[in-house]
Amino acid sequence: MPKNIMDKATIGTLADRAAGLDAAGGNARLKEIVRRLTFDLMVAIDDLDISMDEFWTGVTYIAAAGRSNELGLIVPGIAVEHYLDLRLDEAERLAGLAGTTQRTIEGPLYVAGAPLSTGEARLDDGCDDGEVLFVQGRVTGTDGRPVAGAIVDVWHANTMGNYSHFDPTQPAFNLRRRIETRADGTYGFRTIMPSGYGCPPGSQSRLLMESLGRHAERPAHIHFFVTAPGYRKLTTQINIEGDTYLDTDFAFGTRDGLVPPVRRIDDAGEIHARGLNKPFAVIDFDFSIAAQAEGVAGTEVSRPRAAA
Known part of the structure; x- marks a missing residue:
C-alpha cells in the first residue's frame, strides 16, 4: 500500500x-x-x-x-523515562534552579517502607560474601548548608543482580534502608558492592532490545530518593565506575556527574578499624537538593510502586 x-x-x-x-x-x-x-x-x-x-x-x-x-x-529502555528527566532538568533551569545533584531514572524496583535508621545503617544481611562497600557523604541545600533530618532512601541489587522483594531468596528489605541525616547533614551506610542486571531471558523487554540490535544490560548502580521538608525530592542513582555497561546502559540511567570514584582500601590498620578481615571499598558522595519553588513542576511522582 x-x-x-x-x-x-x-x-x-x-x-x-x-x-x-x-x-x-x-x-x-x-x-x-x-x-x-x-x-x-x-x-x-x-x-x-x-x-x-x-x-x-x-x-x-x-x-x-x-x-x-x-x-x-520498557519505558526506560526506549529512553522515555530519561527524556522526562531531561525535560524536568530544563524546566528547573528555566526557573533559575541550579546547583542540585543530577537526577536520573527511578526504575521499577523500589519498595516502600524500608526500615529507618539515624545517621548510618547496614543494608546487607551478611549472607552475600561480596566486596564490602561503605558509602558516606552529606546532604546540603544548594546554598551549601547541611540539611539535618533529610531522608536518604537507598536500594540496590545483590551480587547476582537481584533485588529483595522481587527475589524471594532474600529477606525483606535486604539492601534497602532509609537513613535520616545527622545535624551536620551527614549519612553513611555499609553494604556490599552491587552487580548490574539485565532484562530477564525470554522477556518482552529483552525481546525488544535485541530486536533493535541493542543489549539489555544495566551497569552496577545504587538508587536513592533524598527528601526533606521544604525541599524538592531528588530521585537519582550512582553508577559504579569501571562497569562494562557504564556507557551503554540500556535504561539510559548513567550520567557523567553520577559516577563517583571507588577507593579500594587494603591497609591492615584501616581494615581492622572497620571491624573487617579483608579489603573493602569506599564511595564518598554528597547530595545537593533544591528548596521548594513556586511555578515549577513537582518532583514527587505518582506511579505504581511495590510495598512490602
Missing part, C-alpha cells in the same frame, strides 16, 4: 471524535491528550505505511508486556 494516502484533515476529524471533542462532559485534559496521541499515531501509520499485521503485532506485544509487568523496564 502506498504511503501518505490519507488526508490530514480526515485524520484530524477522526481523532477529534475518538477523543470525545464532539461530546459534552468528560475530562478535558484527557481529551486533549487522547486527541493528540491518536492523531499522531494515525499519521505515523500513514507516514510509515504500517500494515495491519505490524499494528496488531505491536498491540499483542504491549499486552504481553503488561501481563508480565515489564512496562516499567
Whole structure:
C-alpha cells in the first residue's frame, strides 16, 4: 500500500471524535491528550505505511508486556523515562534552579517502607560474601548548608543482580534502608558492592532490545530518593565506575556527574578499624537538593510502586 494516502484533515476529524471533542462532559485534559496521541499515531501509520499485521503485532506485544509487568523496564529502555528527566532538568533551569545533584531514572524496583535508621545503617544481611562497600557523604541545600533530618532512601541489587522483594531468596528489605541525616547533614551506610542486571531471558523487554540490535544490560548502580521538608525530592542513582555497561546502559540511567570514584582500601590498620578481615571499598558522595519553588513542576511522582 502506498504511503501518505490519507488526508490530514480526515485524520484530524477522526481523532477529534475518538477523543470525545464532539461530546459534552468528560475530562478535558484527557481529551486533549487522547486527541493528540491518536492523531499522531494515525499519521505515523500513514507516514510509515504500517500494515495491519505490524499494528496488531505491536498491540499483542504491549499486552504481553503488561501481563508480565515489564512496562516499567520498557519505558526506560526506549529512553522515555530519561527524556522526562531531561525535560524536568530544563524546566528547573528555566526557573533559575541550579546547583542540585543530577537526577536520573527511578526504575521499577523500589519498595516502600524500608526500615529507618539515624545517621548510618547496614543494608546487607551478611549472607552475600561480596566486596564490602561503605558509602558516606552529606546532604546540603544548594546554598551549601547541611540539611539535618533529610531522608536518604537507598536500594540496590545483590551480587547476582537481584533485588529483595522481587527475589524471594532474600529477606525483606535486604539492601534497602532509609537513613535520616545527622545535624551536620551527614549519612553513611555499609553494604556490599552491587552487580548490574539485565532484562530477564525470554522477556518482552529483552525481546525488544535485541530486536533493535541493542543489549539489555544495566551497569552496577545504587538508587536513592533524598527528601526533606521544604525541599524538592531528588530521585537519582550512582553508577559504579569501571562497569562494562557504564556507557551503554540500556535504561539510559548513567550520567557523567553520577559516577563517583571507588577507593579500594587494603591497609591492615584501616581494615581492622572497620571491624573487617579483608579489603573493602569506599564511595564518598554528597547530595545537593533544591528548596521548594513556586511555578515549577513537582518532583514527587505518582506511579505504581511495590510495598512490602
